[in-house]
Amino acid sequence: MMIIKTLVENTAVSDQFEAEHGLSLYIETNQHKILFDLGASSVFIKNARKMKIDLAGVDLAVISHGHYDHGGGLREFLRINERAQIYLKTKAFQQHCGRKADGGIEDIGLDDSLLPNARLTLVENDLNIGSELELFGNVNGRKFMSSLNTDMLMREGRELVPDNFAHEQNLLIKEEGKTLLIAGCAHTGMVNILEHLFTQKQIIPSHIIGGFHLYSRAKKQAEEAKTVEEIGKYLHQTGLRFYTCHCTGRDSFQILKTIMGDHIQYLAAGSQIEI
Template sequence: MIIKALVENTTVSEEYKNEHGLSLYIETLNHKLLFDLGASFLFAENAQKLGVDISEVDLVVISHGHYDHGGGLKTFLNVNSKAKIYVNRQAFAKHYASRQGGEKVYIGLDEALMQSERLIFAGEHFIIDEELELFSNIKGRKLISSGNQDILMESGGMLVQDNFSHEQNLIISEGGKTLLVAGCAHNGIVNIIDHLIEIKHSPPHYVIGGFHLYSRSADKYEDAALINLIGLYLKDTGSFCYTCHCTGIEPYQRLKEIMREKIEYLSTGSQLKILS
């Protein structure tokens, strides 16, 4: 399996532009897929530099309804004419972030794109094929990021705290091993892995994604005690983690102290080969 980070908050070199967002190209035995599309057209620009032909992608997963993960959808639909896009229907609800000073900023997807016939609205456990499955509706509430308090959704004409029912995660199975791919893990990476264990009866061999330990809205990192507990949990699973995006560099460094060789950071331009 080949994985290339098309978009992430940081970059491995000046050759690749970066932005606040996430987009991963994943090439499995049977698929060429994108997990998330970043905030803009940038994923397509970096894809070309990394030798990825976006027109040949056969499947897209959008993890949740925030612009930094689905902002490139219009670009993708214009460049690729065949791939189905798997998204939770609630991802197209109205989502906002509360910035410092109380300003409410729209951070949702382009609602006009919801009418595309290429969208497939996935349920809480959606099996695509023998390699790929999606799951959402995470019930656990252990070790949740306090940054979630600044993220809102519209309900009944009012803004309320987002419940992240629109967030879905991807499981890739290959060669008897599993990879969990998460976007921001708003529901808590611990709860997401616990849910995966209920499905697969064992922890994933690999985990890739943001752990939401940095709040861009409040410009602050999660408490060290919370990060430590998450690090200890991840270490105990035995999973190898590649983290990125909303984890934040300082929280990553703390996780690195706990997990040592079991975690690495994934930047724009990073390329991996795993599960093979």
């Protein structure tokens, strides 16, 4: 049985837990204690203590992509945990920026002063970690892409160009006949990530967790309802079970919930599910 506890999310199940714009999940499997994303700050540590989770015992961490709200807690994690290897894409420390509501540009990347570090494994291609875990990226489909991605930029030389999300990776966990897919923001599109699994890997996950990037915090703007509806119809017809959070946004979630019913639930800081 896999146990997933939400350490960081934009909302919380109660006032007992802190919320912030970010994501961090603690996962226990038969073989591993995993941290998937580290939130924007040290909030994940505070909430872990309240949930009686010993983060020093985590043996493996994954940062889904090179944005601060998923890897901002890296320095603090390295301080409190001396054993876990942390897996990121090779371009995770490239400079990433976001367009603000007033048209200005802000740095939303990771702290590259942490490089080099032997605890960090930079992943170029798909990677199997034992028999239970697999990291994959390089998703090329473009169905139902979020229009909010246009506010995401990266630096190439002296130029700021549209982010191609080559720094994004997803995690597969296989245990006892179940396959769990975990995504951070699914900037490449949850539909495209699933189709990549279906066609390129011949894998059908039983459960999916992740943000869908259907809300812009900077602009306080949700994705167009029509696009969200199309995503919801596609996901519902798969018959799979989804747990979403973070950058999906409450308005978009309500549209998805109307279409998908019990096949989609929302995770908040302090929540726990078992798969």
